[in-house]
Amino acid sequence: MLATTPVRDDDRLTPPVQRYLRWLLLSMSMYATLLVTSIVALRALPVDALGLRIGFGLLPVLPLLLLVWAFARYVREADEMQRLIELQSLAIAAAGVGIGFLVAGFLDSAGVFALDGELTAILVLPALFGAYGVAKCLIARSYGG
Amino acid sequence: MNPFIDMVRFTPNEKRYYRNSIAPGLAFLASMAGVAFLVRSFRDDWPFEVLAGLALLPVLPMVWIIKVYIDYFRDCDEWEKLIEVYGIAIGVLLVGMAYFALGLLGLFKLVVLDGTLIAYGMLPSVMLVYSLGKVVGRWRHG
Numbered sequence: 633m634l635a636t637t638p639v640r641d642d643d644r645l646t647p648p649v650q651r652y653l654r655w656l657l658l659s660m661s662m663y664a665t666l667l668v669t670s671i672v673a674l675r676a677l678p679v680d681a682l683g684l685r686i687g688f689g690l691l692p693v694l695p696l697l698l699l700v701w702a703f704a705r706y707v708r709e710a711d712e713m714q715r716l717i718e719l720q721s722l723a724i725a726a727a728g729v730g731i732g733f734l735v736a737g738f739l740d741s742a743g744v745f746a747l748d749g750e751l752t753a754i755l756v757l758p759a760l761f762g763a764y765g766v767a768k769c770l771i772a773r774s775y776g777g
Numbered sequence: 778m779n780p781f782i783d784m785v786r787f788t789p790n791e792k793r794y795y796r797n798s799i800a801p802g803l804a805f806l807a808s809m810a811g812v813a814f815l816v817r818s819f820r821d822d823w824p825f826e827v828l829a830g831l832a833l834l835p836v837l838p839m840v841w842i843i844k845v846y847i848d849y850f851r852d853c854d855e856w857e858k859l860i861e862v863y864g865i866a867i868g869v870l871l872v873g874m875a876y877f878a879l880g881l882l883g884l885f886k887l888v889v890l891d892g893t894l895i896a897y898g899m900l901p902s903v904m905l906v907y908s909l910g911k912v913v914g915r916w917r918h919g
Contacts, residue, residue, distance in 0.1 A: 670881075670885075674885050682887070685885070685887055686882065686887055689881050689882050689885040689887050690878055690881060690882065692881060693874065693877060693878045693881065696874060696877060697874065700870050700874060703870070704870075707866070715859075716858075716859070716862070718866075719859070719862030719863060719865070719866050720862055722862070722865060722866040722869050722870075723861070723862050723865040723866070723869075725869065726865050726868065726869040726903050726907075727843055729899070730899055730900035730903055731836065731839060731840070731843070731900065733896045733897075733899040733900065734835075734836065734839060734896070734897065734899070734900050735833060735836055736896045737893055737896035737897040738812075738832040738833055738835060738836065739829060739832055739833070740892060740893045740896060741813070741816065741832060741893060742816050742820075742828045742829055742831065742832030743816075743820060743828065744825070744828070744829045744832065746892070747892025747893055747895070747896055748892050749883055749889070749890025749891050749892040749894075749895050750880055750883030750884045750890055751880075751892075752880075752890070752892045752895045752896050753876045753877070753879045753880030753883055753890055753895045754876075754877060754880025754881065754883070754884060755880070756872070756873055756876035756877065756880070756899055757873040757874065757876060757877040760869055760873045
């Protein structure tokens with residue numbers, strides 16, 4: 633979740649935003665590292681070591697949990713106005729992406745196209761983040777940001 | 778204040794919201810059943826464009842439901858608005874993370890995922906976790 637709106641005080645990032653961006657950088661670096669580790673480990677592990685495979689398969693989720701925690705902390709520390717913008721953006725992203733996936737489900741049922749389960753599941757979070765970024769820009773602008 | 782009890786003690790605005798949700802909710806259920814029946818019965822007879830248009834019909838009552846929710850949200854006071862968006866944010870983040878974890882397991886061929894079910898399940902999952910998120914929001918913000 634990138635900070636896409638002006639969250640500056642006299643052209644300087646506010647301390648909560650600075651902290652959030654540090655955690656964002658750290659968690660994204662960890663994510664890239666763990667994703668590569670996970671792929672390499674899964675190629676090397678035997679097929680019957682299911683527990684280990686699930687463990688390594690889920691490794692990249694850990695830095696994302698860290699990111700969610702950092703975002704929650706940022707929202708807690710942000711001022712009232714910024715908090716409202718962040719939360720409203722997430723709400724709008726949820727409604728938009730939720731309806732989008734529902735539409736995809738209907739079209740899949742009608743045989744318009746065939747949805748790939750893995751791709752669909754993995755796309756939900758990036759779609760939410762993308763929609764959140766767009767919603768945040770629009771809401772911040774509507775508040776005169 | 779007990780956040781669990783407050784979930785079932787409705788303000789006039791909430792009562793109006795639930796009343797106004799009945800019609801679009803029923804319309805959604807009826808359109809889902811009707812569309813499922815028509816698409817299954819005429820899948821081979823009707824042109825592709827008609828089937829695609831028909832399949833999208835249940836989106837209309839869903840948009841109506843969201844419109845009713847937006848009206849409700851506008852009438853909420855500042856505190857209620859904060860709780861609402863708090864609940865949605867928690868719902869979005871938890872469901873997004875769960876879907877991502879599932880997607881990773883599917884991508885590495887550790888589980889088999891049904892794309893249709895996954896796509897259908899997203900919005901109801903967010904709505905369900907949103908209710909729990911509201912309880913957390915009320916508890917956190919007194």
